[in-house]
Amino acid sequence: MAAAVERLSRGLTRDRELAGARYMDEERLLGAYLLFYWPVSYLQARGTISELPRRARSVLDLGSGPGPMAFAALDAGASEVIAADRSARALATARALGADAGEPLGTREWNPSRGRPLSELAEGRRFDLVTMGHVVNELFPGPEGDVRRAALLEEAAALLAPGGSLLVVEPALRDTSRALLRVRDLLVARGFAVRAPCLFRGACPALVRETDWCHAERSIEPPQLVAQIGKAAGLRKEAVKMSYLVLAPKGEGWAEPPPGRVFRIVSEPLPSKGRLRYMGCGPEGRLGLSLQEKHVSDGNRRFESLLRGDVVEVAGAEPRGDGLALGEGSTVRVLAPAGRPVPPHERSPHGT
């Protein structure tokens, strides 16, 4: 099993030989997917669905494979879930898992490369949530990839009910992450609002330098079987990492950010001599945030334990180099820990 997981890992994340291939139809690889990647995708879906502004009842899971995103949606409170994939075998497995768990799951065969409109699949229905887990990067290889992916996401977003969300999860690899960010930019330019993770409404600042990309991380305690298989396959899993994007239906605006200087932490802690730094990305863009050890105080101590994905309000920081330097008098407040929704900005009666 570890050898099959290792083959999947190599084929999907390193040489990419399996991206877009029919690995779900091979018994050993489907088995490896179920035992290792399924729980990982499930945890990624739980850790991002938890950020949605409201509970999703009706869900469409596109490129579902054996359904980890679909089951995460069910466990997060959905009552009606349809899983769609081109692999009949993966869909049969999803149905069997649903029957075992007493959670009925509808399935549909779906292959976007065949050019049939997505609306046919939806049969006139609208969904609170459409998920696309690790499938977008497997579609439309070639120079037109970004444009075709953006068109597919636009089509998927058209199936959303008002207030709904399109959740795209992709591997946390530089190339797949940057490809998702380019698609994000195309859709933002077409008027889509991002619900998460972005607080910045312009073109993604992580695309400026070739070496940057954007990913999320949620610490997990992997199920024992996943930990064992991961160890045998040489893959560590004490955290799940992914790039993700949550879009609102077209025409719904961006949520008003909380007041103050607000940033999402988009790096791990970056300690250097006597100083701790993170990259933050917020309404004013992507900036370095730093605090010298000698300036740690009660008001800013929280800075020392921030996690990638936390949304924070920083007050009393000064511009320094390419970012902001916090001082002894600065304050740091976590508005939303990683994986939780950013609280909506309540406007005061005076409009501030």
Ligand SMILES: C[S@@+](CC[C@H](N)C(=O)[O-])C[C@H]1O[C@@H](n2cnc3c(N)ncnc32)[C@H](O)[C@@H]1O
């Ligand atoms: C890496 S798996 C992801 C499965 C699941 N969504 C998850 O998050 O773990 C990618 C899925 O995309 C599907 N897929 C790849 N190319 C496809 C295509 N052209 N049409 C439909 N599904 C496709 C595969 O069958 C596979 O189930």
